[in-house]
Amino acid sequence: MALTLRHRLTKFLTPLLHAGDCCQKSSKAFNIVALSIMHMSSAQKPIANWTQVRGFREHRISTMADKMHEPASEIDLLSFIKASLAEFEGTDHYWLNRSDKNDQLFGADGIFLVLAARIFYCGIALEKMKTIHKRFPHINIMGLKTSHSSDDQVHLIQLLMTENISFPILLSRRPFAKIEKGACYILFKNFRSPVIYHEKDAGLEILSQVVQELQVQPGSDSKSLNVVRCTSLKQDGIVKDQCSFSPLQNLLLYYPGCISTDESDNRMFFSDCNHHRILVSDGNGEILDCIGSSPGFEDGDFESAKLRRPAGSYYHATDDCLYFVDSENHAIRKADMGARTVETLYPSSASNKGGIHIWNWIMSKFGLESRGRTNVEGKYDVFDCKSLYFPWHLLKSVDDTLHIIDRRFQTLWIMNINSGKIDEVFEGSRILEICGQPIMERLSIIDQIPCDWFQQQPINGFLLGGLPHSDLLSSLATLHNHIFICDPVGQRILKVNGESGVCSNFQLSNLGILGLPYWLIFPLETFYAVGNGLSGTPIDHLQHFDLLPGRVNIHFSVDIPTDIELVEPLQESCIWCQARGAATEISGMDEDSGSLYKAGAAQQWYDELDFLATPKPESEVNVQEDNLDKNSVVEDKKVHISCGVFTSPGTSEVIIYAVLYCKLKRVPNSNEGNREEHAARILDILSSKRSGKIERGLWNAFLLQSKGDLRDLTFMKPLHFRIRLNCLDHPKADNGRDIILTDSSIKVDVLLN
Numbered sequence: 001m002a003l004t005l006r007h008r009l010t011k012f013l014t015p016l017l018h019a020g021d022c023c024q025k026s027s028k029a030f031n032i033v034a035l036s037i038m039h040m041s042s043a044q045k046p047i048a049n050w051t052q053v054r055g056f057r058e059h060r061i062s063t064m065a066d067k068m069h070e071p072a073s074e075i076d077l078l079s080f081i082k083a084s085l086a087e088f089e090g091t092d093h094y095w096l097n098r099s100d101k102n103d104q105l106f107g108a109d110g111i112f113l114v115l116a117a118r119i120f121y122c123g124i125a126l127e128k129m130k131t132i133h134k135r136f137p138h139i140n141i142m143g144l145k146t147s148h149s150s151d152d153q154v155h156l157i158q159l160l161m162t163e164n165i166s167f168p169i170l171l172s173r174r175p176f177a178k179i180e181k182g183a184c185y186i187l188f189k190n191f192r193s194p195v196i197y198h199e200k201d202a203g204l205e206i207l208s209q210v211v212q213e214l215q216v217q218p219g220s221d222s223k224s225l226n227v228v229r230c231t232s233l234k235q236d237g238i239v240k241d242q243c244s245f246s247p248l249q250n251l252l253l254y255y256p257g258c259i260s261t262d263e264s265d266n267r268m269f270f271s272d273c274n275h276h277r278i279l280v281s282d283g284n285g286e287i288l289d290c291i292g293s294s295p296g297f298e299d300g301d302f303e304s305a306k307l308r309r310p311a312g313s314y315y316h317a318t319d320d321c322l323y324f325v326d327s328e329n330h331a332i333r334k335a336d337m338g339a340r341t342v343e344t345l346y347p348s349s350a351s352n353k354g355g356i357h358i359w360n361w362i363m364s365k366f367g368l369e370s371r372g373r374t375n376v377e378g379k380y381d382v383f384d385c386k387s388l389y390f391p392w393h394l395l396k397s398v399d400d401t402l403h404i405i406d407r408r409f410q411t412l413w414i415m416n417i418n419s420g421k422i423d424e425v426f427e428g429s430r431i432l433e434i435c436g437q438p439i440m441e442r443l444s445i446i447d448q449i450p451c452d453w454f455q456q457q458p459i460n461g462f463l464l465g466g467l468p469h470s471d472l473l474s475s476l477a478t479l480h481n482h483i484f485i486c487d488p489v490g491q492r493i494l495k496v497n498g499e500s501g502v503c504s505n506f507q508l509s510n511l512g513i514l515g516l517p518y519w520l521i522f523p524l525e526t527f528y529a530v531g532n533g534l535s536g537t538p539i540d541h542l543q544h545f546d547l548l549p550g551r552v553n554i555h556f557s558v559d560i561p562t563d564i565e566l567v568e569p570l571q572e573s574c575i576w577c578q579a580r581g582a583a584t585e586i587s588g589m590d591e592d593s594g595s596l597y598k599a600g601a602a603q604q605w606y607d608e609l610d611f612l613a614t615p616k617p618e619s620e621v622n623v624q625e626d627n628l629d630k631n632s633v634v635e636d637k638k639v640h641i642s643c644g645v646f647t648s649p650g651t652s653e654v655i656i657y658a659v660l661y662c663k664l665k666r667v668p669n670s671n672e673g674n675r676e677e678h679a680a681r682i683l684d685i686l687s688s689k690r691s692g693k694i695e696r697g698l699w700n701a702f703l704l705q706s707k708g709d710l711r712d713l714t715f716m717k718p719l720h721f722r723i724r725l726n727c728l729d730h731p732k733a734d735n736g737r738d739i740i741l742t743d744s745s746i747k748v749d750v751l752l753n
Helices: 002-012 072-084 123-135 150-163 204-215 222-242 354-365 430-448 524-529 601-613 618-636 675-686 693-703
Strands: 057-059 093-096 111-117 140-146 169-172 184-189 192-198 256-262 267-272 277-282 287-291 310-316 321-326 331-336 341-346 391-396 401-406 411-416 422-427 476-478 482-487 492-497 503-505 541-547 550-559 564-566 575-586 638-664 715-727 742-751
Touching: 072 093, 072 169, 072 192, 093 150, 093 693, 111 123, 111 204, 123 140, 123 150, 123 204, 150 169, 150 693, 184 204, 192 204, 256 310, 256 476, 256 482, 256 492, 267 310, 267 321, 277 310, 321 391, 391 430, 401 430, 411 430, 422 430, 430 476, 541 742, 550 715, 575 715, 638 675, 675 693, 675 715, 715 742
Parallel strands: 057 192, 111 140, 140 169, 310 391, 541 715, 550 742
Antiparallel strands: 093 169, 111 184, 184 192, 256 267, 267 277, 277 287, 310 321, 321 331, 331 341, 391 401, 401 411, 411 422, 476 482, 482 492, 492 503, 550 638, 564 638, 575 638, 638 715
16 A cells, blocks of 8 residues: 555655755855945945956955956956847857846846856855845846756756746856856946956845946936936836746746645645745635735735745734745735735835835836835845845744744744744754754654655755755645645645545636736836837737727637647636727626627616617527527637727727636547657747747756646646727718717637647
8 A cells, every 4th residue: 555655646746856955154154234235435445446457357355355367368258248148049158047028128238247157056146146136126137157967957947946036047158267166256347347256255245335336437426326226126117027037937836835724714825936926725726815916025905915935824813814924025924814915024114004005106106116125215224133034934933923944944033923023033053943843843744645755855955954854844734634735846736635645736726816917917007108018028919900980899719729728718807908099998798698798887788778678589599599509619619808999080909918727638549648748838838939949948858857747737828919900080971060980890810829
């Protein structure tokens, strides 16, 4: 029996590969105080004379920095980087995590911060890059790595998922001496005067100083610089938060990392980390609610609250509240499940209180909203030693305290749940000494799984004192004699029966409650300002029509590929329709028609009156019902979307965004194919057409890391349709004065690839 259970579980479970061994940092080198940015006065000596130096200079941070001019051949590194910007793949390079969406954000000029390494071993350096990027979103951030074995590159793909890396990474087939020596930061402006800082010596305050020095121009006014910075922040808020460069973003779950349960109400809380949301479902997989709308840092109701990579959580049954870690906001948030609101428990800030929402909204419209923790003058607040820094795990103590631990088990913060204040901070071995009992109780769930799968996991560097599987601390939970396990490689949740040990995929349903994904939604003022909508969004269908002005009913009939199937029918909440120019969109829904029909409430009322006032012969009704029965099988194979607009003379455009939840179809009594074919087909559907062949191959290898059946993987298929209308003048009545309003209908057939 035990062997059978082991075989079943091994078939379903996925090896949770992580970012590799993490470099051990001393407490002095990894002091949280290093987060504070040291602002330099005009009288202070600058770090470097950026306008005079023309070679690499190597800095080791000490009482006396060693400076060294590099030979002329090393300057070719900048030329190599600059030349590589022109294409995704070249003779000596290729890009990861870069797409046509971020080309406008990644220019050939300006300030560059490059993390260069032979192998990206440690996530601490990547956390520094993310922190700098959040504080200075207008500079160019990138990684540079010399490529080696294919296994090394697949490891890098896993690192992109594990660490949620959004900046592009350049892989070079040419060796560079500085990279071979170890990880380092390269900073330069306009591809001149580069300076190197060794990663092990450069703290956040050093990197922040250098970036600030680079962005200060001779004779520039500090006030005007702040205005420019705010404007760039507004642009980044529109574009960067809505763009992701991983093809796996359109999976239903995108790095599900943490889980907690509510036994009394039969609920589960999944942290869909890289989608920046928490899904609430019942024990059968029906999604009940969704906490969070898009990446950011804002309190409010569940639909408007913004999170940034939520992680571990704890449900407080007495208060009916979910406490959770907002990892990349360095915060602890509280979701009131009854009121459906999110508020920030830590850090305490007036900008996150409900009464300030309107003011924040007004400021955001002028591009003056704050990003991160800044005061009204645009200067960054000072972090003290108790500040959270990328927290991940959350445990409830016996008293009213929360135990918060970072992902690498280096720091423990003890927070008062009532005041929201951090009372104590511990490091290293003290974590196991203080939290050993709740950690061991949580990890004891593993003992209930009768298999040796966990012994097959590689050492990942996220272990607490060598304790096996401690990296899974927040990835396991029990609910009514079932064990639920987050699988961030297979992008799914696994369900294990506590008695039989049978393992299966935990299928989620009621997906329409999730609506449109945030990266397909953008403010109306942005929509009208950008001629073709969100830049880089592919158009599935574009068609022109010449019509008379009046009401236009548009019916889309979408024929999906034969090798995929809908997990659930298309819901109204998953459709966004907008008209601009001489057209006005009429919203609504006709549920009786069997398709989604958008019309105004008044028009629906008049249509119903007309229908009642015009009785149909019985024979006609029977004929229509017979025809409906005959065509029902054919119609079920297509997706129908209908909308109505009212047009005036002139040109107009109707834009439809929608999302289908699909999976690969299983064909009965036929060759089931192989995993390589399934992975390739999923990537064809999900990945950008502009992504390079090498990058696609690496993502394909990553998908094959999963031991599950890829045909069980639920993914989103975004739809983007555009109809452009050209309407002539209104026709005149016989008296030559009155105009005639016409009704038109358009049927559009769409074939998806």
